[in-house]
Amino acid sequence: MSQGTSSNEYVIGHVTDNLSDKASEMTVVEYKKIGEGAFGTVVEAKLKFNDGRHNNHWLGPFAIKRVPAQTEYKSRELEILRVVNHPNIVSLRFFFDKESSNPKDKTLYQNLVMECLPSNLQNEIKYYKLSKFTIPYPHMKAYSFQLARAMLYLHGFGIAHRDIKPSNILVDPSTVTLKICDFGSAKKLESNQDSVSYICSRYYRAPELIIGCTRYTTQIDIWGLGCVIAEMFLGKPIFQGQEPDLQLKEITKLLGPPSKSFFFHNNENYRGNMYSAKTFTCTIEQRFKQIFANCPPDAIDLLMKILVYSPSERASPRRVLIHPFFQELKKNDFYVYPRGSDKPIRLNLFNFSEYELGLLGSLKDELLPTTT
Numbered sequence: 001m002s003q004g005t006s007s008n009e010y011v012i013g014h015v016t017d018n019l020s021d022k023a024s025e026m027t028v029v030e031y032k033k034i035g036e037g038a039f040g041t042v043v044e045a046k047l048k049f050n051d052g053r054h055n056n057h058w059l060g061p062f063a064i065k066r067v068p069a070q071t072e073y074k075s076r077e078l079e080i081l082r083v084v085n086h087p088n089i090v091s092l093r094f095f096f097d098k099e100s101s102n103p104k105d106k107t108l109y110q111n112l113v114m115e116c117l118p119s120n121l122q123n124e125i126k127y128y129k130l131s132k133f134t135i136p137y138p139h140m141k142a143y144s145f146q147l148a149r150a151m152l153y154l155h156g157f158g159i160a161h162r163d164i165k166p167s168n169i170l171v172d173p174s175t176v177t178l179k180i181c182d183f184g185s186a187k188k189l190e191s192n193q194d195s196v197s198y199i200c201s202r203y204y205r206a207p208e209l210i211i212g213c214t215r216y217t218t219q220i221d222i223w224g225l226g227c228v229i230a231e232m233f234l235g236k237p238i239f240q241g242q243e244p245d246l247q248l249k250e251i252t253k254l255l256g257p258p259s260k261s262f263f264f265h266n267n268e269n270y271r272g273n274m275y276s277a278k279t280f281t282c283t284i285e286q287r288f289k290q291i292f293a294n295c296p297p298d299a300i301d302l303l304m305k306i307l308v309y310s311p312s313e314r315a316s317p318r319r320v321l322i323h324p325f326f327q328e329l330k331k332n333d334f335y336v337y338p339r340g341s342d343k344p345i346r347l348n349l350f351n352f353s354e355y356e357l358g359l360l361g362s363l364k365d366e367l368l369p370t371t372t
């Protein structure tokens, strides 16, 4: 690695280590842009302590997410990433503030230095679609399970991610590992406080958000989970509303019209289109079977339990985790072949912490593989 000065190499006096909370001087080298979002840029980088620690070795690769430090609304991303610690949530290693390298730009930027994963679920779905396949079923199961596990953990703290979508789900196809990223919209929800309904990307918005509910629950993320699982099977987003007002219409094509009580409980002041006419004649179960033709019955059953209008009737993370769709993952001889490899690997999906076991409560015995 070059030691000379270049536009992408710089020294920062105060880089805070997320674990120890101690600040040190470090050199940062940014060498690849990996993402550009509505608010920030994500680059791949290496860091090194300037006090000789780690024998002057570069640490990384990391992903640095840079967002303006003072935006109009307070980003809770740093706050939340500092407290979470879970195998299926991207981990924060360091953070620092820095002015832009452009002398004309006086904005202060917050830099979040995170572990770096090689891909995301959007890329994976696209990759298989290009070869006219879907992600292999065992991988889908492993990814869906890890996503639900991250939700069990987050929702246990009352934190809703509020922007679940394939591009915010990082994956490492060589280990079939999944980690949620982008906590820029995340919030700890309080039952007696309103929250804005204009969050979450259109295709993945829960029906209660679409109709303007402001007392929603963490169950909005579960809707996103259902959309993501459906997308892995279909190779494209399941509900593609061409405009915000048409998103609910897309959902009715699978679920039929929402009930009056759904509107009453989630926003009694809703005055938009209620799409009350049913556009298909068969039952909802038959409709799922038509849309998810060729999908295994247990996957269809899981999707029918998740893609439900009423947030309280939608499956909770622990109910998702114990669903028979994931039964195969518990088998002693369960293994997967990572993409492009002929060597099977075993996955460590059941290393639940005491905290997670507490959240699972009485369902933990149903979930944990029995040792034989």
Ligand SMILES: Nc1ncnc2c1ncn2[C@@H]1O[C@H](COP(=O)(O)OP(=O)(O)OP(=O)(O)O)[C@@H](O)[C@H]1O
Binding pocket: 034, 035, 036, 037, 038, 039, 040, 041, 042, 063, 065, 090, 114, 115, 116, 117, 118, 119, 120, 167, 168, 170, 181, 182, 183, 184
């Ligand atoms: N830790 C990481 N490792 C690898 N890639 C990452 C990481 N964090 C983010 N990315 C990539 O960068 C992209 C943008 O990151 P992120 O979603 O956090 O930024 P954003 O500004 O909120 O974007 P958006 O507005 O699209 O949601 C992600 O879709 C992902 O592909």
